[in-house]
Amino acid sequence: MPLGFSDGAYNHASGTRNAFGALSDDLVREGHPPMVSRSGDREPADQLRIWYERMTLSPGNRKVYGRKWWQGRLWYQIHPDAVGIPDTSNHEKRRSNDLRAPYNADTAAARRAKELAKRHNITREGENFRELWHWTYWGPLGTIGAPAPAPAPAGGSTNAPVPKEDDDMLMLNLHGIGTATHKVALGPGIFRHFIGTDPYEKIKNIARIQDDWQDVSYTELPALLRTYGCDLNIWDWNPSAGGFCILDPLTGTVKPGNVWTASGATRAAIAGIKLPALDPAPIVAAVRAALANGVRLDEKAIAKLVDELQKKTDG
Structure with a gap:
């Protein structure tokens, strides 16, 4: 039985895939559950995204769980889960799997798996950094590529299923200031x-299974940004610049139509690109106060409220 995968995980190295599958078979023969990976290979862009979600150059008042040097700079870990330095992680090297229960904790099944793993050149590497779910294969990687699909049953259809969108991307109608609706995309x-010149309807239909827009308020934006691994201070409301604006970390510009990406922010930090300081918190507070009082904010009203809030903060 091959290793099971969930949450989009995969192993493209045949050596890794076969070794974990053989270990899982050994466990099943002894009455233990099969192994299931929730995170296997990571492409370089994914590793950069996770690095940027969990590490920062400026922790501020956030709790620091650890420190690592990368590209000649000291980075601070602000997430309880560790992450390998880009280009060094065994996930990137197609050797590691983060396993689901019962192989993600100190259980009888996991302890037996650790014993059996030796014959397959697998270790519970995560024990070295408090991640008991992290297992690594140290043998030859073999062929790199997705496994061939299983043959169709006799007399059955040979048509491959058509993959559907994953719905990882949110397509949002952003409301709360005046009558304007701002269309944004938010993903990991x-x-x-x-x-207006962007083909946003076509992009929405490609990205969403239901081909739908979700309506949200500015007050909900901070929580959504955190959920999808984005920084909070990457947008602004500036009527003179066209209203809703986003920071492009690679250019340092703040304007409508921009795109912020975690990988771009990482590249900007490495390159030493100086970025403007943004703080949309007063805007969110102003919108929240207006909604509580049943007031509709237009551009002049939001500018006034933000100015009042800023004066209180400065005072």
């Missing part, structure tokens, strides 16, 4: 604002 480590 990416935040984009659409302008």
Whole structure:
């Protein structure tokens, strides 16, 4: 029985895939559950995204769980889960799997798996950094590529199923200031604002299974950004610049139609690109106060409220 996968995980190295599958078979023969990977290979862009979600050059008042040097700079870990330095992680090297229960904790099944793993050149590498779910294969990688599909049953259809969209991307109608609706896309480590010339309807139909827009308020935006691994201070409301604006970390510009990405922010940090300081918190507070009082904010009202809030903060 091959190794099971969930949450989009995969192993493209045949050596890794076969070794974990053989270990899983050994466990099943002894009455233990099969192994299931929730995170296997990571492409370089994914590793950069996770690095940027969990590490920062400026922790501020956030709790620091560890420190690592990368590209000649000291980075601070602000997430309880560790992450390998880009280009060094065994996930990137197609050797590691983060396993689901019962192989992600100190259980009888996991302890037996650790004993059996030796014959397959697998170790519970995560014990070295408090991640008991992290297992690594140390043998030859073999052929790199997706496994061939299983043959169709006799007399059955040979038509491959058509993959559907994953719905990882949210397509949002952003409301709360005046009558304007701002269309934005939010996904893991990416935040984009659409302008009138963008084919946003076509992009929405490609990205969403239901081909739908979701309506949200500015007050909900901070929680959504955190959920999708984006920084909070990457947008602004500036009527003189066209209203809703997003920071492009690679250019340092803040304007409508921009795209912020976690990988771009990482590249900007490495390159030493100086970025403007943004703080949309007063805007969110102003919108929340207006909604509580049943007031509709237009551009002049939001500018006034933000100015009042800023004066209180400065005072």
